[in-house]
Amino acid sequence: MTMVTAAEINERTRESLLADLRLLNQSDAAAIQLTLEDSSQPMLDRRIVVAWFAEFLAAYQELYQRVSAYESVLRRRMAGRPLSEEDERKLDDMINESRSILQLQDDFDGNGSPRYSESTWERAIRFVRSQWEEYARVTDAPMPVPRISPGPHGSIDVLWETKEFDLLVNIPANPEQEAEYSGDSNGKRKFDGTLDPTLPNRGLVDWLAESVMGPSTQNP
Amino acid sequence: MVSGIGDGPFDPEPIENGEDVFYRRVPDEYVSESHGNKLQPGAFGRRREVEEGVSFDWKKYSTPQETLGRTTNPEVRAGVVKTTAGLVWDKDLRLWHAPEAADPATGKKANRAHSLVSGPNYSRVRKTLAKICEWEIELPREP
Numbered sequence: 403m404t405m406v407t408a409a410e411i412n413e414r415t416r417e418s419l420l421a422d423l424r425l426l427n428q429s430d431a432a433a434i435q436l437t438l439e440d441s442s443q444p445m446l447d448r449r450i451v452v453a454w455f456a457e458f459l460a461a462y463q464e465l466y467q468r469v470s471a472y473e474s475v476l477r478r479r480m481a482g483r484p485l486s487e488e489d490e491r492k493l494d495d496m497i498n499e500s501r502s503i504l505q506l507q508d509d510f511d512g513n514g515s516p517r518y519s520e521s522t523w524e525r526a527i528r529f530v531r532s533q534w535e536e537y538a539r540v541t542d543a544p545m546p547v548p549r550i551s552p553g554p555h556g557s558i559d560v561l562w563e564t565k566e567f568d569l570l571v572n573i574p575a576n577p578e579q580e581a582e583y584s585g586d587s588n589g590k591r592k593f594d595g596t597l598d599p600t601l602p603n604r605g606l607v608d609w610l611a612e613s614v615m616g617p618s619t620q621n622p
Numbered sequence: 623m624v625s626g627i628g629d630g631p632f633d634p635e636p637i638e639n640g641e642d643v644f645y646r647r648v649p650d651e652y653v654s655e656s657h658g659n660k661l662q663p664g665a666f667g668r669r670r671e672v673e674e675g676v677s678f679d680w681k682k683y684s685t686p687q688e689t690l691g692r693t694t695n696p697e698v699r700a701g702v703v704k705t706t707a708g709l710v711w712d713k714d715l716r717l718w719h720a721p722e723a724a725d726p727a728t729g730k731k732a733n734r735a736h737s738l739v740s741g742p743n744y745s746r747v748r749k750t751l752a753k754i755c756e757w758e759i760e761l762p763r764e765p
Contacts, residue, residue, distance in 0.1 A: 506651060509694055509695050510649070510651055510698070511649035511651055511652065511695075511698060511700075512647075512649055512693035512694050512695035512696070512697075512698035512700060513647075513649070513667070513669060513693065513694065514669070514694050515667065549654070549662075551652070551654075551662045551663075551664050552651055552652060552662070552664045553663070553664045553667065554664060554666075554667025554668060554748075555667065555668075559662065559663055559664050561662070561663060561749075568749065570663055570745045570746075570748070570749045571745075572744075572745050582743065582744060582745045583745060584743050584745035584746035584749055586749075592746075594742065594743035594745070594746050595743075
């Protein structure tokens with residue numbers, strides 16, 4: 403089997419197109435009557451098929467790169483969630499309420515704790531929103547709304563708590579640090595660890611969903 | 623009863639009785655007053671990031687009022703919560719006596735009652751303590 407390089411394919415394609423143009427120049431283009439046979443003729447030319455395939459592959463690779471770059475945007479669009487306005491309002495209310503954390507001053511607790519920075523609070527909110535969107539995408543349902551409260555050393559706590567389960571995620575003041583989490587479900591299943599708070603966490607969302615609704619309630 | 627008088631240093635003592643009580647001061651910002659003064663995990667922060675555990679005062683050497691008074695800002699509205707060694711152990715957390723001597727250089731006062739609670743994960747420790755502690759001195763009403 404003869405191997406054909408991409409450069410050769412491009413050159414052959416260019417030659418083929420130039421030949422077609424020469425033909426068109428020689429005759430009145432308007433007078434050409436294309437038949438079904440004429441239309442399918444290029445498919446019989448292996449050079450054209452290979453050239454088309456190469457073009458398709460290059461276009462697909464470019465599209466793939468673009469899709470990867472905008473994955474988070476696409477995820478939101480794909481979610482297309484039928485969440486009600488009330489669901490969204492509950493989340494927004496909780497977020498607005500949590501802004502009061504930013505009013506606390508240094509040593510607000512009489513233990514020497516520092517105030518909370520806007521950037522830490524914003525990271526906490528982004529974390530909650532990205533889990534909210536992932537939860538909706540995975541379960542077709544609204545995520546339980548967590549409570550956002552002051553944590554130690556300028557960090558912020560995000561706490562989900564029901565009779566069935568609880569999950570604490572601590573967003574650190576240092577953006578370079580990972581968030582620490584600790585969860586319990588029905589007093590039986592425990593899990594502790596760290597996570598990247600800038601990303602939706604499928605494991606966390608799955609665990610939340612199972613704790614709320616039981617297993618087998620998630621989209622693939 | 624004020625039994626922790628003196629500047630130390632004090633020797634750490636073993637905690638052997640599950641019924642021994644431990645106190646901690648809790649400021650209002652770590653309490654959800656709209657949920658029946660429910661404790662938030664933030665109430666159990668370490669004083670310094672390098673500290674090994676969450677501070678409590680052993681009843682053997684402190685009264686709840688003394689614990690309430692151990693603050694850098696007495697103006698802050700705060701109460702005192704308590705738990706027992708048995709409850710801490712039941713949750714697989716560690717508890718040990720870590721008395722503090724006075725430090726004239728920094729003006730730090732001695733605290734013979736000082737004890738620490740730690741566990742495998744700081745968030746787990748805080749979350750657990752929020753569940754096993756109850757009020758000894760209720761948070762005063764907002765003025």
